[in-house]
Amino acid sequence: MVVNCEHVWQEVSNYLEGELDPSLRLAMEAHFKECRHCTAVLDGTRNVIQLYGDDRLFEVPAGFGQRLQRRLAQQLGPAGFRRAGGFWMLAVAATALAVGGLALGNSGVFRQPEMRSPLARLPHGIPPASSLRFQMRGGSSTFQAASTCTSTRVKTRS
Amino acid sequence: MGSLPQRTNIQVKTEDAAEMREQDLLRRVQAGEKQLFYELVKPYERRVYTAAFSVLRNQAEAEDAAQEAVVKAFTHIQQFRAEARFSTWLIQITVNEALMRRRKAHSEIMEPIGERLQGDGNYTPRDFADWREIPSEVLERKEIRQRLASAVAALTEKYREVFVLRDVQQLSIEETAEVLGISRASVKTRLLRARLMLRDMLAPGLGAAWFERLPFEKGNKPW
Numbered sequence: 001m002v003v004n005c006e007h008v009w010q011e012v013s014n015y016l017e018g019e020l021d022p023s024l025r026l027a028m029e030a031h032f033k034e035c036r037h038c039t040a041v042l043d044g045t046r047n048v049i050q051l052y053g054d055d056r057l058f059e060v061p062a063g064f065g066q067r068l069q070r071r072l073a074q075q076l077g078p079a080g081f082r083r084a085g086g087f088w089m090l091a092v093a094a095t096a097l098a099v100g101g102l103a104l105g106n107s108g109v110f111r112q113p114e115m116r117s118p119l120a121r122l123p124h125g126i127p128p129a130s131s132l133r134f135q136m137r138g139g140s141s142t143f144q145a146a147s148t149c150t151s152t153r154v155k156t157r158s
Numbered sequence: 159m160g161s162l163p164q165r166t167n168i169q170v171k172t173e174d175a176a177e178m179r180e181q182d183l184l185r186r187v188q189a190g191e192k193q194l195f196y197e198l199v200k201p202y203e204r205r206v207y208t209a210a211f212s213v214l215r216n217q218a219e220a221e222d223a224a225q226e227a228v229v230k231a232f233t234h235i236q237q238f239r240a241e242a243r244f245s246t247w248l249i250q251i252t253v254n255e256a257l258m259r260r261r262k263a264h265s266e267i268m269e270p271i272g273e274r275l276q277g278d279g280n281y282t283p284r285d286f287a288d289w290r291e292i293p294s295e296v297l298e299r300k301e302i303r304q305r306l307a308s309a310v311a312a313l314t315e316k317y318r319e320v321f322v323l324r325d326v327q328q329l330s331i332e333e334t335a336e337v338l339g340i341s342r343a344s345v346k347t348r349l350l351r352a353r354l355m356l357r358d359m360l361a362p363g364l365g366a367a368w369f370e371r372l373p374f375e376k377g378n379k380p381w
Binding site for chain 2: 006009010012013014017019036037040041043044045047048049051052053054055056057058059060061064065067068069071072075076
């Protein structure tokens with residue numbers, strides 16, 4: 001049996017699958033020895049199959065497995081969720097949240113920022129007790145100054 | 159010369175052990191231990207995602223479809239019969255889910271230009287660039303992975319689906335035919351064309367010349 005290039009191209013995939021009868025297979029092998037173009041087609045096709053068969057080629061999005069597991073846990077319902085380790089996941093999440101919260105609290109993120117201007121700082125030579133005390137002519141009223149907890153009488157025009 | 163590499167004895171033994179474990183898990187899940195279902199699908203996560211991605215070509219949509227397919231498999235696990243492999247059944251559900259979503263989204267409007275150019279006649283290779291060796295570390299390089307992914311994404315649906323199921327998912331020709339609901343002969347024809355088209359797209363670049371050129375592009379002088 002003798003095969004030409006076109007015949008080889010139409011059978012190259014079956015050749016690589018090992019799905020040819022022995023006579024055609026032998027004829028193709030004889031052709032490959034003679035034909036540089038068909039050998040290039042064979043080598044390239046084999047490379048395509050090997051490259052795409054490699055697990056590293058297609059990346060699954062990060063966290064895909066966890067999200068799938070959560071989705072299945074929802075299907076299982078509360079009992080299945082417990083058996084699937086849901087309580088453990090919750091416990092770990094709660095601990096992480098608590099530890100994270102403490103760390104955040106200590107980090108100063110929620111601390112009152114220091115005022116930029118030194119003039120704006122309270123103890124600038126003025127005693128706190130007198131800092132809110134002022135008097136106006138006519139009438140008076142009293143209010144509680146939250147910052148110093150000082151009861152201050154303020155006179156206002158009535 | 160010759161066909162693709164055969165599996166070694168160690169590979170065969172490992173696969174047998176995995177299959178036995180899968181059979182055991184299947185029995186237990188079908189008997190009511192549904193919390194074990196994730197263990198059953200875990201080895202196929204990547205394949206399920208890739209199957210959905212091959213149809214939808216969008217990461218977020220593929221993940222949604224893959225999740226939905228796994229949930230459907232979970233819901234209908236009692237209907238699974240041992241005549242087929244569990245992985246084939248799972249991939250079939252995934253492909254169906256993805257195809258249904260694609261139909262809903264009318265994404266055929268966005269088909270690659272090649273769809274209209276590829277006739278039904280025999281495919282003739284356009285390029286005869288020599289591409290003998292693949293360095294084993296080639297897939298470590300992101301730009302090459304991207305190039306390969308782009309090439310397969312550029313195939314039209316009917317070729318891409320067959321190629322992904324057979325050559326990426328490693329389903330047999332019979333399983334691929336079953337999943338797509340087409341004949342064995344159609345699978346073989348589409349597979350041949352897909353492989354040759356990919357070779358035409360990749361060989362001129364992925365041959366030795368392209369690998370040698372890359373270091374220059376990255377600014378690493380070989381001297």
